[in-house]
Amino acid sequence: MKAFGKILGLVLLGLLLIVVALGFALTHLFDPNDYKDEIRQIARDKAHIELTLNGDIGWSLFPWLGLELHDAAVATLAKPAEPFADLQMLGLSVRVLPLLRREVQMSDVRVEGLNLRLNRDKDGHGNWEDIGKVPKPATTATPADATSEPEQPTTAQAEKPAQPIRLDIDSLTVNNARVEYSDEKTGKQFSAESIQLSTGPVHDSTNIPVKLTAFLGTNQPVLRVRTELNGELRFERALQRYKLEDMKLSGEVAGDPLQGKTVTFAAQGQLLLDKAANVAEWTGIKVSANQLRALGELKVNDLDKTPQVNGGLSIAQFDLAKFVDSIGQKLPAMAEGSLSKVELATRLTGTPSSLTLDDINLKVDDSTFTGRIAVEDFAKQSLRATLKADTFNVDRYLAPKSAEANSAKQVRQAEVASTEADAMAGAGSTPLPQSPTKEAWSNERLLPVERLSKLDVDADLTFGQLTLEKLPIHNAVLKANGQGGLLTLSSLRGDLYEGNFEAKGTLDVRQQAPVLNMQTQISRVPAEKILESQGKEPPVKGLVTLNSTLTGSGNSQKALIETLNGNASFVINNGVLLNANLEQQLCKGIATLNRKSLSGEPRGKDTPFQELKGNLTFRNGVASNPDLKVRIPGMTVNGDGDIDLRVLGMDYRVGIIVEGDKSDMPDPACQVSEKFVGIQWPLRCRGPLELGAKACRLDNERMGQVASKLAGERISEKIDEKLGDKVSPELKDALKGLFKR
Template sequence: MKRTFRILLAVVGVLLALIIVAIIALPLLFDPNDYKAQINAAIERQIGREVDISGDIGLSVFPWLGLELGRVDVANAEGFGDEPMAQMNAAQISVKLLPLLSRDIEVGTVSLDGLRLRLARNDEGRSNWADISEHIAEGQDQAAEEEQTDAPEDSEDESGFTLESLQIGAIDIQDAAVSWQDATTGADYRLTDVTLSTGRLVDGEPVRLEFSGDVAAPAEKFAAEFNLITRIEPNIAEQFYRFSDLSLNVLANGEAVPNGQQQATLGGNGEFDAAEGRLKLSGVSLQAAGLNVTGSMDGTGLNAEPSYSGRVTVKRFDPRSVMRELAIEAPATQDSDALSSAGFDAQFTANNDSVQFKQVLATLDASSLKGSAGVENFDNPAATFDLDLDELNVDDYLPPGSAEQAQTEKPPETGGGQEQKEAEIDLSALKDLRLDGKLSAGSLTAANINVTNAELTVKARDGVLTIEPLTADLYEGNVRVSARVDASRDTPRYALKGNLNGLQFQPLLKDVADTERVGALANMNIDVTTAGKQVASMKRALNGTFGFDLRDGAFNGFNLAQVIASARSRLSGDGAPENGSGIGDSETTPFNRFAASFNVVDGVMAGRDLNLVTRVLEASGSGSYDLGKNALDYTVNATVPENASGKLSELAGLTVPITLTGNLMSPSYSLDVKSALRGAAEKRLQDEKAQLENKVREKLEERGAEVDGEVRDRIKQGLQRLFGGQKDAAPANENTDSSPDAQ
């Protein structure tokens, strides 16, 4: 038995020796270059395209079964030019023989040099590789049919060769280039100077990968250099891949690149489970143009209905610096420190049809915005938001001088005056806007008006924007307003309704119109509609109601009683003329109440119920104000009380008409003191007449028995002729006009 075993070992040894000798001798006895024609023909039959192996073919057998190829060209499809679709200068691959006995594949370094791959699509939408795919598919179908026909009926499935493991020493690709030209879109993209190198590739073990090259898009005038380094851990059997320490650097240049050149760096880690359709990214960071963006993402359902969730953070940055990096001219602002700091942080969820941001924290300078926002239905976007703003001064971000210009009649640097009135308001953004949101603000300043604790609910559908309600605290009072903008028609329509209660009017006027003319506790109401494409046409189409009720206040720089008294003094010649405007630094007209209501018809406000109650007189009034022309035409009837003293005593109990005309904020006025004095003279004559008649009547009654009827009638006729003749004997006084031209 032992002798037999020794003989078998000897036979096996001899056989192995013969095999080794044959393997070593094979390359010496066999030259694959002698069979180039057959190899070319075999490849052409497989792909249906002409192949030219012009370089040498090298073959090695032991201990590595290796193949070396020189220049190889694959012809292009008809109609795509004369250059080869694919070509390479050299390629090398080798497999270790002995591990094959245990069904293990151990591949050496796979190298490829000078690859050129020219991919294209013609104007009919057909690619230059479509015929290769079709030819291979036909061959596979034919082979499957032949195999099924030749297979014995009673044959059983065999497992065949099963791969136990795969190892690749390395991959080394040098000087590769890929181009893509699409005649249907005009796209022209080129990838050149590509290098790809890896370490040892073993399934389940990490490997280092380096990938670099140049990418260009000549039509877009864009080019970039890129370099990617990462560590990959593949698990081919389970279709699971992990990468870590990714570092991608891109240097872009060209006319399409801001400032002609930009650099970006991307880093992070990730996992991809192809079987489960899941992608996870962590520690992602992007640095570019002065921005530092970090984030993470978890994607699921990638094989069916993908959805994503994660977080994105834009660290604090200088917006002006970023705009300079991107060749964007930073706007000039009223506050030179505006646009100096910003940031963003939010969690997000997204799918093919929507994106939602939660726990939003956005900052701009000293302002911060918190809440949530989202967009649904990308084909017809609908936006939602619920945001809370702590404070914001909008005026800080307007052009220099805008706040002061807004208080003037024609702010030239902001397109004011007639040009602004005639400019059409662009509401095209409302046509397709779908919006549903809520916004609150702790403090908000705009157009010099400061509001606090503001809240609004806004909706937009089918070209109609609705704000209902807007509530806020305003100058120690509160406001509640609803508004509507209807841009669904050719001529936009507007509606505004609201109330102001407990408002301190003087600081509001100071901020809005830079005047302190009136100070009081104010209540106001407005309910108006209008239509138009320009501000001027909107003023002309204004209709509705407006009213105000001011309590416990004063007209600053205007003393109504003094104006009336001065006018009386000028008429009588016993006083110096006053300034025609009636304005003095220390002059005031305190009042208990100043109220009025107006009906607005086609841009003209008209009212008849003005009521003014001061400590020294009362007034009522009526008239109109044309918004389009900024023209005031109003008459105030000031009534002097019966117990008036001093210079007003001559007008005691009488009404002095005061006519207001011109600009609403600086009107001219005129006082008709002449009529008031004429009325006073007529009243005195009437009183004296009545007193004399009473005295005569008393005398007649005392001596009634002594005077007959005829004598009594003659006395009455004489009295009537006496007083009737003096009826027009009133003092000849003149009106007093306080307009600038009537001093």
Template sequence: MKLILKILAALVALLLIAILVLVLFFDLNMLKPRIEAAARAQGVDLRIGGDIGWTFWPSVGVAVSDIRVAPVATPEEVLAELDKASLLVELMPLFKGNVVVHHVLVDGARIDLKVDRQGNGNWEKLTAEKVPADVAQQQTGAGADGAAPGEPAAAEGQELQLSVERISLSNSALNYNDEQSGQRIALEDIRLDVNQFNLQAQPFDVSVALKTRLESEGSAPMNIALQSGNRVQLQSDLNGAKITGGELNLVINDSGKLAATYEVNLNDLQGDLRFDGSVKVPAFDAKALLGALGTPLQTRESYALTKVALDTRVVGNKNSLQAEPLTITLDKTNLTGSFAISDFSRMAMKLAIKGDQLIADDYLAPEAQTTAAPAAGTGGSTTAGGAAVAVDDGDEELIPLDVLKTLNLDASLDFDKITFADIPLEAIRVRLNAANGQVNLTQTDARVYDGTLAAKGSLDARGNTAVIRFDSALTNVQIEPAMKALELGDNFGIAGGINANLQANTRGITMNQLVDGLQANADFTGAHVRFSPLNIEQKFCELVDLVNKSDTAGLASWDPFTEMRELSGKITMANSVVNVESIKAGVHQLELGTNGKIDLAAGGYDLLLPMKLLNEETSENGCRVPGNYWINRSLSLLRCHGSLETLNPLTDCRPDSKGLANLTKDFAEFKLREKHGDKIDAAEQKVDQKKEELLQKLDKKLGGDGDSDAAKSLLKGLLKGGSRSSAATEE
């Protein structure tokens, strides 16, 4: 035993002597010229201003300080600097081929990358002027395999057992300045801490913290503070990794905050990368985040976009990504579904979302901040041979045609209920696909006001102008609640169910152009539709009384509405003008027609309401109009015109003065003939006889056969007192 102890003591003594001799007689600073020369051979101007020294506690190691890196051609342009770095290793494992590192420390690393106005990066100069290989070998004294003379090359096939107790990077920065694009990126206060790093598939901790400043010409700078913590497990062959307990926290411009937790498995890192994991984003204030990003957003309701959260599992590879199940919380709305990118090169996306209830109105801009669209004709585009000619729309935002041309999307949206423009839509189903510059709305179905809505449409962005087509159908939609939702029922009301079909199209490169260029046509039908407070039957009877000089209308008791037993019509729209081509309605024994126009740009309307009586009695409780004159005769009696903003049928609908004047004259002639019909017929017969006699005399004068065209023409001139009558008189 004593012998063994003596031997061990001798070995320790020899080891200490060897270390002491190494430190006392081998100065690492002697390697500085060789290291700098080797770097210069590679086009790098490396300068070590501080000492390279040994450290012995708590482990053997090497420390270096004051390092700077620049291109050989321009040594004054410093790319990187380092205040100090050190490497501490355990000595005994080295004899077994293992590297056990206590601490790798890098402090005060600064890297400056620049791109000039010609697009050249300063780092490109590092390899622009390399020293020839034979000269480099002479300068460094290295062997062909890169090892110093007498130093054995690394044993091939030997598995490296590497473990590092701690890796630290502190007080470091990276700056990127692109003079060509005006973009500047600064990473400051970079801190990296790795504990128990190893290649034996054992987990170790990694934490990162840094501050980023992004600057671009024409936009405000953005400051981002990032903190991240992860537990990482690397496979020994570096072909796989597992990250657990991942946490990420971002603070943008001191006010926008976003956090996330995640886990991910990475496989086949050196080949066909595959990954799977989970991501959870706790509720955050998206409105504050948008404001911090320089896009402040005001919503009609203050709660909107203040509570947004996400939870999903992801799986994918280098070419694809799928997030399913996908759970999103949008304030009071819960969304579930999936999202996938099947091909990153084509950005082929697929989205399927199901939601419960969404009040879309709450996310619109406050009413006080909405900007009215300019009147028709103030902006937009004209077309020549189908090609759009852009006109000046000021600062109006253009339709993103370039984005639409690259969009590759297949989307389905299903909601229990969406409220838009105060209109409640239920059981909504939307199907949309986009590819090669064409966006197709293949299905839109919803229940609305006890009826149904169905719509299809398309947007063609392949040219230099967006072309939109849209078809929709309404079935048995109740009008009265829709009027209330649109706040159109202050002075009048419409109740009952309506069916309608609409076809519309437009084109343009701005929203104003799309609105101004809208062309549409629609037809509609309805049954038992009630219009108030105007009573059409009462107005008819009052106007007939006015012509008849009677008072039958005053004897009846009138309801404050018009009940239409049937309704049908057709309208068209172009240049912001709605043309009412025809509206027909049955009101008891009256047939009501409507035609005219509604000028949306000017905010006014002008409609004529011709009426036809089918029976002597307008209705059982209406008025009686005796005489054959009024039956089955289209009568222009009523005209409605005024402002759309103050629309009021009671004040806007008045007797049609022109139509009423013509009716009064025609009715007077009718009454005259009715009273003196025999005498008028005899007088007309006598006039016709005189005309015939005169025609024959004129024909004889002209040498005709008594029925010539020349005689007829001359007689016509005589009756009108024209120039020919004078000639005939002379003759």
């Protein structure tokens, strides 16, 4: 028995030596380079590819089936002269005996200088679509060919599907590879160059260390990206689960969109793809791009249908203005320090065509927003927003006035100051200015019509305090929507100082000149505060109540004002006409009729009033006010005139009905006798609107009519005194009438 074992051992040793000898003989006596043509033909017949072997083929047989290809290229049979891939060297070795068990055990796999060229032609056909396909014959198929049916698999084949091959590789190395994609129809090109890939042992259900570096590029726009990826790859083919654990991606981006700037980015986390459950996850997200830092998690469901994304995102506080500048972009001009503190936390859901941010907590400088923002359709830019803010200063984020606008404003202020000086000089004896301020409104483009015409938005915003044009608005509410070029302001309301306001309207940008319709209600808001917020010196103080319905068209301030039409009514209560002592002007008129001079200086420069009201009719930028009424202690004022908003000018004829000087120490020169009571004393107010009541002066033309009337009344008194009852009443009335005309 012992001898039998020894004999068996010697036989096995002999067989092994024979196999080794045969392998040595095959590898040394058989040269595969002599059979390149046969190898090419096998590639055509079996793999349906065109294989070009310019370099040598090296090989070994046992115990490793080794293969080395040098300077090889692969093309499709449809275009054999246009290789889509070539390489400098491919080296691999496979253990022979495990192949019999459908196990692939490989040593190091090494690929050098791989070039892969993917091209889509003008008809949209990609060259990779022909890989492994036999070209269609030029002649048409015979009827027998057309009617022949493909061979059906046998029952045994159907019942015994091929089992997956077990993969076992010591390592994989790819050096200096390049992948290029081009689209002839669009002219776009994408490339990945200097690809370096290295892995540890590749086994199913084990972690595989992976390192990948590459330079990515595009031509539309021109971009260059340096990337480096590290992690541990794990695949479980039986469960159809694939993981990339401890993933770290980093790199830099440069190119035309960045205007010479560079973006440094990094991303970390755990990636999972579960094809059996149709789920993908990215957990432990850490992302950075220059100053931006973000954390979060994402999960995608229904990969086999319409993918559904959900997760959370948190962006740490960063300087958005500096970040935008660091990526070569520019924000609209705004106040210094704006957008320097931005922070966001939210839950997100989405699909390939939509994105929703829920439970938003957004901090922008000194403001905090909460609520929801959704883009329901990326293609249509359908925006839906429901936000609530504690406080927000809009002025901080608006563009400052241009140098031209500031210059025009300074010129206008100089003109007003000059006019005011002239008007106030000589105690009101100088003539009225002949024309009001010119070029009061800007011709600059006001609305981004192209963007607004494509807008699909529905917004519901509320603010604890909103600052707009320096006006502090409390409990502000904004509800607006827009679609197809028609924007509707459903409501804009809030509390302003002691009063409140509400506005609604539409903006139609579907036509060449945008059309604006606006309805406004203002209740008991200080008029001077509104005017001061516009940078204007208020001519009046008081609580204003206004109702208006106005329309205009155009895309500049000037165009809108010149086409302004509509109606308005206003009331100002408990007010003051600033820098305008109407009582002093009236005293001057009475003193003139009394042929006396005023003995003292004016006791004040303002005129308080109980109520100022009227109605306005707008026609192409000119507001007609036929029924101005002002109730002032001791007098009543009636007015009739126009306000030309095109040049911010006014022209009013004002009549004052006097009750008399009610002051404790009246000026003797302007004491009112009974014959002056009830007479309407005329003023003319003409000039820049900024002057307000300071532009009002005694109307000398109509003062003559008042003097004639008073002279007629004196003559009538003398007629009554002289004639008494000596003549008939009819004759006396006729004589009086002669002097009253």
